[in-house]
Amino acid sequence: MWFYRFRQACLALLFPWLLAVFTQSAGRAYLLFTHGASKTLADFSLDVTRMFWIGGLFDIRIASLLFVPCLLMAGCLAVSNRIFLIWQRFWPWVAAILSVIVLIMTVVNVFYYATYERFIDVFVFGLIEDDTVAVLSTVWQSYPVIGVLFCLGLFSIIVFWFYRRWQRWLGTKPKYKISLPISIIITVVILFICFLGMRGSVGTFPLRQHDVQVSTIKMLNMLTPNGLIAMYWAVNAHQKNNQFVTATNEKGTELLSRFLERPTQASLTPFIAKTDTNRVAKKNPPNVVLAVMESMGYHLQSLDHHQRDLLGALRQHWLTDWHFERFISEGDGTIDSLNRFFVRSPMSSISQSSTQTAAFISNMFTPYLTNGYKIIFVTSGNGAWQNLNQFLPRLGVSEFMEQNGLKKRYPDASIGTWGVPDEYMFRYMKERLAEADKKGEPIFMMSMSTTHHPPYKTPTGYRKTDVELTETEKQRLRNLATDDELKTVLNTLAYANDQLGLFISWVKSQALGTHTIIAATGDHNIRGIGYPDTHELVLGHAVPFYLYVPQDYRQNSYFDSSRVGSHKDILPTLYQLSLSETTYYRTGCNLLSKTQDNTWCQGYNPEVAITAEGPCILTVHKEFRPWANQKGLFLGDPKDMTPEQEKQCNRWSTFTDLLWWQLNRQVGGQKSH
Template identity: 65%
Template sequence: MWFPRFKQAFCALTLPWILAVIIQLAARAYLLWYYGSDEVLAGLSADVKRMFWIGGLFDIRVASLLFVPCLLIAGILAINKTSFTVWQRFWPLLATILSLFITTMAVGNIFYYATYERAIDIFVFGLIDDDTVAVLKTLWSDYPVIRGILCLVAFAIILFKIYRRWQHQLNVRPLRPAGPLVSVILTLVILSVGFVGMRGSVGTFPLRQSDAQISEVKLLNMLTPNGPIAFSWAYKAYREYGHFPQAPDNQGSELLSRFLDNPTPAGLAPFMATTASNPIARSQPPNVVFAVMESMGYYLQSYDRPDRDLFGALRSHWQTDWRFKRFIAEGNGTIDSLSRFFVRSPHNNISQSTAQFTDFASNMFKPYLANGYKVIFVTSGNGSWRNLNQFLPHLGVSEFIEQNGLKSRYPEAQAGTWGVPDEFMFRFIEDRLAQAEKEGEHVFIMSMSTTHHPPYKTPDSYKKTEITLSEAEQNRLSNLANGGEELQEVFHTLRYTNDQLGQFISWIKSQPLGEHTIIAVTGDHNIRGIGYPNANELAISHAVPFYLYVPQAYRQNSHFDEQRVGSHKDIWPTLYQLSLSDTPYYRMGCNLLAGNLDDNWCQGYNPEVVITPSGAYTLIGKGEFHPWTGKEGLLLANPQPMTSKQTKLLNRWQAFTPLLSWQLNRQVHGLK
């Protein structure tokens, strides 16, 4: 008789499950009706349908996460008639509590959106972190608290009666036994459906936060997640990214004095600098395109051979334009590098944290905004990844374009695991530069590609070229891929992204706007899955290129030397000096094109290693100095005893990592 009891429990819980989905769907529909004007939603019927579809999957996931465990408990209790009788009496109360929770979260999400024009997020925990009494007083004065509680209580009473009545209807029906085979099959079907419902997806990944980015319209993206899901994301962000230590003066003074090798009082003033006078940039501000390429690392590109083309259309530009060969990524992952690019944050998750709306002095877009530039960010990936769609507009990005926007502009773009193919990102940048040229704008465009990322897959339309690797090369890359087609696809995506980048640069150079458009390219990090076990590969493990195309008119006072060392921190000062005149900026690196390099800032930095013209210093462990093995390349020799000058330089850069954290915390806490 176990299965008939289990089936009755399934039928009983189906009602609150359906109501949970309906309640969340109704809340979403209400917000759309109330805030979605005809002007906002004009021509977006497909996006609205997608919002309800993905939102409905979120609703199903929440309902399943709450009620499938209840069904499993009922299945255990159904083994015994007495225990199942207890279940029959108890579940209406349990279902009422869970339904009330869902309703409360739905209502809370409605009021949260009404206040902040976004779904519940990390700032809901201001009730705890801010003046709790003051927040509660605000809630009391601004919202119908008493009426809302009374309505929820009344709703709970009604639900409880409905659920008890439903159980009574089930009790009067006789429990009919089923054959063993039918019982097993139906049980497996019910549990399988429940499992899929809890995932919200039958794909590789369960339904996740990035799936909520379904449109270029913020309203639709905000309405896609329901209250419980939005709250769960907020809680995770608060738990992981909610704490920023204080930045006391004594700590700051000690770190600044160590790094600058000179007694320095605490403050942000040592980070402030001003670009030199640049008459051509003042009279004709250039467009600036800064392309960050996924996993564009030094190591894998070294597999290029005359008979193994890994560059495509990029090759000619790579060989003739400016490119620094001893250059490393500052971050050790995509968001790590981007956080440092955006606001000089060593805190990987600054864009998701409680500090995401800080007015950062280190906002690296500010110098361009101060000079009237329109700042645009384009990615072939999903805009909700790491909350960038909320974070970057706060920093002054006036146009944020991601995979959904690219798909709407270019219907042939097909999204993969991490986004649409990079070619559509570059196509948009071309269109946007042409528009800027026509309208007399000067624009700063930063882009982030995604195609060269596991699982590796080139677009079906891309013509692949055979990549032949020796057995030794395949063994060296065995950690990256299992050989055969999988390793081939790694190189195919690398060549594809390089080729698309090269075609984009070629297009700019062929246009009149190429005479006043500067292009900078780097990788977010070296490709990681390879593994770099040898100490002599420490610098290589972080090595990425830094490429520059600078029109002739903007090269005045520039001194290019491909052997100069650097890292991500040096890209911004170099671009500022090329494109801006007499403009203050937040300095944490050096201009690599300066006639005389600044010894304080001009070394390549990563939290694990610092590279200099003479070799590299390890920042992990006790710290060592490794000279280069030759005049070119990034291979390191065995460690050597350090001179007093080298020891001082190591001590300086060992202070830089905690100094980065200190200056960020200083800004977060509003100290100058």
């Protein structure tokens, strides 16, 4: 009899589940047909279909997350007929409440989009955190609140009445026995379908926020999620991204004085710098390309040699152009590093936070915007990831290209777990450079690759090489992967390097190569290798920094490959190469200056700061370790610090707090105490 009661519960909850899916889909359809331009959407019929498909999966996921737990509870209570009768009495109430919640959040999402042209996000919390009375007054004046409340009340009565009738009808159905094996099979199938419904996906990952990016049309991306999933994301972002504190003058004075080693009053002025006079750049502004490569870590790059080609077409440029190897990423994750580039934010989730619309003085694009550059951001991944498709346009990015746009432009591109293969990103970059050069407009183009990312897979058609490693190397990388999987990791790296190299070769072969500067670095060292040995501490954060600078723009540049640096130094270096007498926000130094600025010129990561003599470990137990060799990133044993080394360690141990202070000062203003 247990299966009979379980089956009855399953049928009972089927209707509210279907209603939840239908309600959310209806809200999406309503917004599309009331706010979408039919002529525009007619040209994007496939994108509209994809929007409804992915949106429907979100609706299924939410409906399943609401009602599958009810089914599981019913299954537990079905062991006793007496207890199951209690469940039968109460489930219509629960189902009606959940149905009303689904409708409320759908209506809220509809009104939210009508007002802001985006799905519910962290700004919905302005109802509480801003002037609540003013917000409620605006809602009262702008929307038919009474009519909506009346309809919600009527809806709740109707669905409750219907669920009660449905329960009574199910109770009249005759009972019949089903064999135990068939019962078990049907139960397992039902539970498996429920599991898939709660995931919303049969792929590697459950349906996630970045899956809302289905088109190059912003509206379709904004309509893809439903109200409940959007609210869930908003709550998570609100909890995670609003830990801003007041940037007091007292704290700022303390931190600035410690880092700069001189009494300094609290302000952002110490971060403001100006590029030197650059007559060549002023007369002929160069294009500037900053390519951030997924997991281009120094460790795996160092495994390359002529008999084991991991560089591909990048090799010739690697050997002849400038690159720094004692160089570390500032962040240890992709978005962490990117947001430090974008606005010098130590908060990795700033792009999703309530301050995402702030006018950041530290905006990396401002110096180029000031000089009339067009700003382009290209990624082979999903543009909705970490809210970049909304955050970057607010910073001045006028052209944002991501996987869906690349797929539309190049139909042969296939979208994988993390995006399209990198070759399509570089293909687009070449076309945009050629187009801009033809128009005579300088561009600053930043790219973010995604192919060299787990789950590793080389694109179809790419010729793999049989990468042979020594037993020692295999043992060292065993935490990352083994056997064929490890070879795939290295082949994926080789593919990404090769595509970068082909792009650089193309630039150099064109006339625009004489006035295009290219910089490339990794977002972080590849994760998963593991670095338990403190002699490899820097290696765990190490990424290379490559520079191609046309001859005409090398004036006043001094290249020394032994210099140390980190991500914070890339933009100051590019500014000096390409801009004349332009103000910029400085937290790093120009790596090509003839004389190094000892205040800003060490490499920095929150865990370690590297100097020419060796790194300072910036953990709780601070220590200094010299380099083990003249080249490379292996460390020697700890040594007693000299006064100068102790001074540097003390300075850089302050830097993380200083970065937080300057961010809080930018987004939250100031107080005297």
